[in-house]
Amino acid sequence: MNQYILQTEDVAIHYGGVKALDGVDLTLEKGQIRGLIGPNGAGKSTVIDAITGRRKLTRGRVVLAGEDVSHLGAVERRMRGLSRSFQRTSIFGGMPVRKQVELASYKMGVADSADDAEAVLQELDLIRLGNTLAEDLGYGEQRRLDLALALVGRPKVLMLDEPMAGLSVKESQDLAQHLKALTSRWEVSVLLVEHDMDVVFGISDAVTVFELGRVIASGDPAAVRANPRVREAYLGSAA
Ligand SMILES: Nc1ncnc2c1ncn2[C@@H]1O[C@H](COP(=O)(O)OP(=O)(O)OP(=O)(O)O)[C@@H](O)[C@H]1O
Ligand SMILES: [Mg+2]
Incomplete structure (x- = not known):
């Protein structure tokens, strides 16, 4: 029995020579919030597009609650519980x-x-x-x-691409609280792409860091934050 509500396995999306994603393995547990971070162009939005079925995979598969949904269209995936906000x-x-x-x-x-x-x-x-x-x-x-x-x-899984952009600090905190409540009350699992590091590290149960279409670090927020490669690639200027 698979404990993950969502998995990507070796997912790649190439645009000609550009490897927007290249060999991405992600997991999401029921009720978990996983923050996705990385520099501009790292592939965060493309991961969401790959999971929702908006972009065709060059390689790999997307598995929802044990079912391979890679061959399904975006509407069918939404019906099965993969949702995103637009x-x-x-x-x-x-x-x-x-x-x-x-x-x-x-x-x-x-x-x-x-x-x-x-x-x-x-x-x-x-x-x-x-x-x-x-x-x-x-x-x-x-x-x-x-x-x-x-x-x-x-939905089983909610994917959010920079939901805090343009919000005040108070509004961001408010939205973060709602997300946290949803995961416990509705057991929704969340993939959260967000540039606001306070929000990401404040509410995520796990964090994955992207760079140039690949995962360079993944796991417990504190460990990811302390990872030297992550600090160099991304948090360096902020740390
Ligand atoms: N339709 C497309 N055709 C060609 N290249 C693309 C296309 N969409 C995205 N890319 C490229 O794929 C890479 C990943 O882009 P993506 O938008 O996923 O990054 P991101 O991590 O979401 O960045 P940001 O933080 O700026 O939103 C970039 O190099 C981008 O230029
Ligand atoms: Mg993006």
Whole structure:
């Protein structure tokens, strides 16, 4: 029995001569938050694209709850529980928050989409904004709506690409708390790409460091932070 909810095995994505990813092995346990860090162009976003099925693999496979999903399209993977947030692109400005979340749930084929939406809104403290039009939300609230749309249908894995970008310190902490709560209450597992090191090291159970499409360090946050190669490649300037 495989204890991982998600695994990538020897995943590679090459664009002509550019090895955006080259031999990436990642694991994610149930309810775990794994932070993905690395310099610009290291391949962090490409890993998420590879897992969600947005980019075709050059090599390797993606395994969700023991099932090889490498041959499936992005929509099928979402149906099986691999979800990502898209930072606003999926929001309709003129529609109230609750309606949007219900619609997203309905489109997922959830049997009781009203209940599903309500639970998501509750979890993200969006109930009081249920009747507010998305275009009238503050930036931080819009980000929470993004997250809500990614959470309909109770995904197994949530992938977030720089969700804290543009948020105030207070809003970032708030979002981090919600993520942490989700992992314990809903047993959602999270892959978090984030440049804010305080956030990453503050909430991750494990951290993986990328450089030039490869994993250069992975494991316990404290050990990763202390790793000389990581400090040199990435944290050097900040440390
Ligand atoms: N469609 C594409 N065609 C060619 N090369 C690409 C394509 N998409 C990404 N790349 C290259 O793949 C590499 C990894 O890019 P990626 O966007 O995954 O990095 P990243 O770690 O997310 O960086 P950032 O922190 O800036 O978001 C880079 O060298 C990038 O130029
Ligand atoms: Mg990126």
